[in-house]
Amino acid sequence: MKLNGNQLEELGFKAQKKGFFVQWQALTIKLSQEKKMTLNEAAEFAFRELHQNYLITKYGKLRKN
Numbered sequence: 001m002k003l004n005g006n007q008l009e010e011l012g013f014k015a016q017k018k019g020f021f022v023q024w025q026a027l028t029i030k031l032s033q034e035k036k037m038t039l040n041e042a043a044e045f046a047f048r049e050l051h052q053n054y055l056i057t058k059y060g061k062l063r064k065n
Contacts, residue, residue: 004040011047020050 015024024046031042 003038007040008043011043015047015050018051018054020054024050 012021012024015021024043027046027050028039028043031037031046032039035042037045
């Protein structure tokens, strides 16, 4: 799969804005190496995981609609 630099940049900026860029970067690298994911897949997965943790920390337990 081809590397999508625009997607990585966008996710990086979003992670920075939320305050978890360093964690996002580290988790992205770990996932891409250990789970054999593409860099884009790993970056997206890492962002979703960290963003969910961010929301839970900020607002409490998430409700499912």
